Amino acid sequence: MKLHEYQGKEILRQFGVNVQEGRVAKTPDEVRQIARDYGDAVVVKAQVHVGGRGKAGGVKFSPTPDKAYENGEKILGMDIKGLTVNKVLVTRAVDIDAGVEYYIGMIVDRNVQSFTLMASAEGGVDIEEVAAETPEKIVHYRVDPITGLRPYEARAVAIQAGFKGNLNKIADMMVKLSQAALARDAVLVEINPLFVDASGTPLALDTKFEIDDNAMYRHKDLADWREMEAEHPLEIEASKYGFAYVKLDDGNVGVLGNGAGIVMTSLDVVNRAGAKPANFLDIGGGAKAEIVYNAVKLVSKDTDVKAIFINIFGGITRADEVAKGVIQALKDGILTKPVRMRIAGTAEEEAKALLAEVNSPLIQMYPNMFDAAAEAAKEANAASAAASTKTVENK
Ligand code: GDP
Numbered sequence: 001m002k003l004h005e006y007q008g009k010e011i012l013r014q015f016g017v018n019v020q021e022g023r024v025a026k027t028p029d030e031v032r033q034i035a036r037d038y039g040d041a042v043v044v045k046a047q048v049h050v051g052g053r054g055k056a057g058g059v060k061f062s063p064t065p066d067k068a069y070e071n072g073e074k075i076l077g078m079d080i081k082g083l084t085v086n087k088v089l090v091t092r093a094v095d096i097d098a099g100v101e102y103y104i105g106m107i108v109d110r111n112v113q114s115f116t117l118m119a120s121a122e123g124g125v126d127i128e129e130v131a132a133e134t135p136e137k138i139v140h141y142r143v144d145p146i147t148g149l150r151p152y153e154a155r156a157v158a159i160q161a162g163f164k165g166n167l168n169k170i171a172d173m174m175v176k177l178s179q180a181a182l183a184r185d186a187v188l189v190e191i192n193p194l195f196v197d198a199s200g201t202p203l204a205l206d207t208k209f210e211i212d213d214n215a216m217y218r219h220k221d222l223a224d225w226r227e228m229e230a231e232h233p234l235e236i237e238a239s240k241y242g243f244a245y246v247k248l249d250d251g252n253v254g255v256l257g258n259g260a261g262i263v264m265t266s267l268d269v270v271n272r273a274g275a276k277p278a279n280f281l282d283i284g285g286g287a288k289a290e291i292v293y294n295a296v297k298l299v300s301k302d303t304d305v306k307a308i309f310i311n312i313f314g315g316i317t318r319a320d321e322v323a324k325g326v327i328q329a330l331k332d333g334i335l336t337k338p339v340r341m342r343i344a345g346t347a348e349e350e351a352k353a354l355l356a357e358v359n360s361p362l363i364q365m366y367p368n369m370f371d372a373a374a375e376a377a378k379e380a381n382a383a384s385a386a387a388s389t390k391t392v393e394n395k
Pocket residue numbers: 043045050051052053054055059061091092093094095096097124125192193205206
C-alpha cells in the first residue's frame with residue numbers, strides 16, 4: 001500500500017524524524033488559512049500516489065497566502081499521470097538555496113535478501129536518473145533485519161555518501177528512517193529531498209512510503225488510509241467478490257482460471273498466441289457456478305476485452321459448475337463476447353453435454369489450452385482491428 005506524503009511524514013514523525021511542518025487542505029480557502037496561520041511562505045503539494053509531482057506542476061512555492069490560494073485552486077482537481085488531486089499538503093517553506101538537498105532511502109532488496117539503505121548527496125532530483133546515469137553517486141548498504149541499522153553504520157554511510165553538516169544528526173535520521181521501515185513492514189521508504197540547512201540540521205521535505213500489502217494485517221490502524229479511488233474500478237468490484245484480480249494494460253483477451261499458476265500460464269499462452277491479456281483473474285479452487293457467473297460478468301464489463309479465454313483444470317473445481325456459470329451469464333444477456341474455454345478434469349463430460357445443449361457460437365470448448373487461447377486471440381485481435389479502423393474512419 002502506497003502512502004501519501006503527509007501520511008508517510010506522520011509515521012516518520014512518530015519515529016522521531018525531523019519533518020517539515022505541514023497540514024492537509026481540501027479547498028483553496030483551507031490552503032490560504034494554513035498559509036496565514038504559518039505567517040510564512042508555504043509550498044502547496046498535490047497528494048497523489050505518484051512520484052515526480054514537482055515536474056508535473058503539482059508542487060508550488062507560494063510566498064503569500066493569496067498566492068497559496070491561487071496555487072491551491074490550480075492544483076486541487078488537477079490530473080497528474082491519470083490521478084485526480086483531491087488533497088494538498090501545505091508545508092512551511094524552507095529556503096532551499098540556503099542549504100543542500102540529499103537523498104536517503106531504504107528498500108527491501110531481493111538481491112541481498114535483506115534491506116538496503118541508500119544514500120546520495122545528489123538529492124532533490126529524480127533518484128532514478130542518478131541511479132541510471134551516475135550510479136556511483138549512490139551508496140548501497142545492506143541492513144541486517146534483526147539488528148536494524150546501527151548508529152556507527154549510519155555514520156559510515158553518511159561519510160561515504162559525502163554528506164556535509166551535522167553527521168551525527170543525519171546518521172540519527174537514517175537510523176530512525178530504518179526503524180520506521182522495519183516496524184511498519186515497508187518495502188520502500190525514501191526521504192528526498194533530505195534538506196540540510198546552513199547549521200547542518202537535517203529536515204525531511206518529502207517522503208515516499210510503501211507498506212507490504214501482505215503485512216497489512218499487522219497494521220490495522222492504517223487500514224483507513226487505503227484509498228479505493230486510487231485503484232481501477234474493476235479491481236474494486238473484484239475485491240467485493242473476493243477475487244484475485246489484476247487489470248492489465250493494453251490487453252484485449254479476458255483471462256480467467258482456477259489457481260494463480262494456471263492463470264499465469266494462461267497469460268503466457270495468450271501472449272504466445274499473439275494477443276495480449278487484459279487481466280489476471282483467479283476464481284480459486286472449488287468454484288461454484290455463481291462464482292464463475294460473477295467472474296464472467298466482471299470480465300465482460302471490461303471494454304478492453306474482445307474475447308474471453310477460460311482455462312480450468314478440474315480437480316476440486318467441477319467443469320460442469322464452470323459451464324453452468326458461463327451458460328447462465330449467456331442466458332442473462334451478460335455474455336456478449338466469445339468465450340473460448342479449455343476445461344479438463346472432473347465432470348468434463350457433463351460440461352460438454354451442458355454446452356452441447358445450449359449450442360451457442362459464443363461458447364466453445366477446446367481439447368487443450370493452446371487451441372482455446374489461439375482462438376480467443378484470433379477473435380480478439382480481429383475485433384480490435386475492426387474497432388481501430390472504425391476510430392480512424394470517425395476522425
Ligand atoms: P516530488 O517532485 O513528487 O518528489 O515532490 P517534492 O516534495 O520532492 O518536491 C519537489 C521539489 O520541490 C523538491 O525537490 C524541492 O526542490 C522543491 N521543494 C519542496 N519543498 C520545498 C520548500 O519548502 N522550499 C523550496 N524552496 N522548495 C521546495
